[in-house]
Amino acid sequence: MKLRQFFKCFGMLTISLATGHAIAADFPEKGKRINLLVPFGAGGQIDIMARAMAPVWDKKWGTQTIVLNKTGASGQIALSELLRQPNDGYTIAFTQGFDAQMTYLNTEANAPYSRSNLIPVAMTQRTPAVWIVKSDSPYRSMKDVLEAAKANPEKINFGSPSSRGPAVIYAENIQNKFGAKFNHIPFNDGPSMMNGLMGGHIDLGMINATTALPFFNSGKIRVVMISGDKPFKFFPDVPTANSLGVDASSFGTGLTLAAGTAPAIVSKWSAMIKEVLDDQDLKQKMDAMALILEYSTPEQYSELWNRAEEEATKYLMKVNGKVRPIK
Structure with missing residues (x-):
């Protein structure tokens, strides 16, 4: 009986593996929805990139991609939402x-997943963030902002597009180094933060260059610092964080699949993303919006994670004083 059960289970496993390989080989089916x-939210850097990239792979694959904005937290x-869907490669998330990382490491976030539930597929862009004030702000430079935040602790309202994004780390580093103290006001996304700045609800904001560029070009904002150590052509003469002694780098944006997705499907997605990012029309379109495309393999993107x-x-x-274990 036991031997019969073993062969029965072995046969089921063989069928399952064969079916999995067949599904991966057929991925993606033409006309299938992704x-x-x-x-x-809509109008932000990631949304812009998503709506520009998807038609490129749809044309190559013959698929129909629907961009779904799932904002918050x-x-x-x-x-x-990604983990609620079948792990068949037809649902992918930026x-x-x-x-x-903060969502699953922060004990207060109560995320229903951990690192092991996610597969980093490829990085897609690494565009520097910019630190901005309104054009009529009394703060002409980042030095002015820091001096004011030091002299008047928590009087400078600092806005970020997320409650747990990179801006939290950068602001913490700045405060520790310069003795300044901001009043942090998080928003749900970049466009909401820009509305907050334009409405006078915040004095200083950190946002991606893509979202900031139209406001800069129309003269509505002043850029006082660029994250990282390299000047950015869209904002000439603006000092880098590195030149000011500020630790503010960039981790980039990428695409992620649910754990359990067949390795062959992950490889197909990775190869397609590289092909899409090499598309010259897409590069020109993104460059015009100050969005710098950059590809990395699943292994390289995992290292960034x-x-x-x-x-x-x-x-x-x-x-x-505590953190959820990485597992």
Whole structure:
């Protein structure tokens, strides 16, 4: 009886594996719908990129991609939706570095998933963030902002597109180094934060360059600092964070699948993303919006996740004194 049960189970496993290989080989089926989950609202950098990239792979694959904005909780709602769908490769989600890691490492977030539930597929862009004030702000430079925040603790309202995004880390580093103290006001996404700045609800904001560019070109904002160590052609003469002694780098944005997705499907997605990012028309379109496309393999993107987890862990230990284990 036991031997019969063994062969029965072995046969079922063989059929399951064969079926899995067949599904992966046929992926994606022409005409099939792909759900592309965007963790932030319409009009933001990730939404713009999603709606520009999807038609490129649809044309190559013959698929029909629907972009779904699942906003809130720094990406947790989008990732939770990803894990509710079949792990067949037809639902894929954008993840923004550090935001995603904070959702499952923060004990207060209560995310119903961990690192092991997610597969980093490929990084898609690494565009520097910019630190901005309104054009009529009394603060002419980042130095002015820091001096004011030091002289008047928590009087400078600092806005960010997320409650747990990279801006949280950067603001913490700045405050520790310069003795400044901001009053942090988080928003659900970049466009909402820009509305807050334009409405006078915040004095300083950190936002991606893509979202900021139209406001800069129309003279509505002043850029006082660029994250990272390289000047950015769209904002000439603006100092970099590195030149000011500020630690503010970038973790980039990428695409993520649910754990259990067949390795062959992950590989097909990775190869397609590279092909899409090499598309010259897409590059020109994104460059015009100050969005810098950059590809990485699943292995390279996973390494970036590791770095983001390290930074998130450091921050959470300072603030909460505890962190959920990475598993």
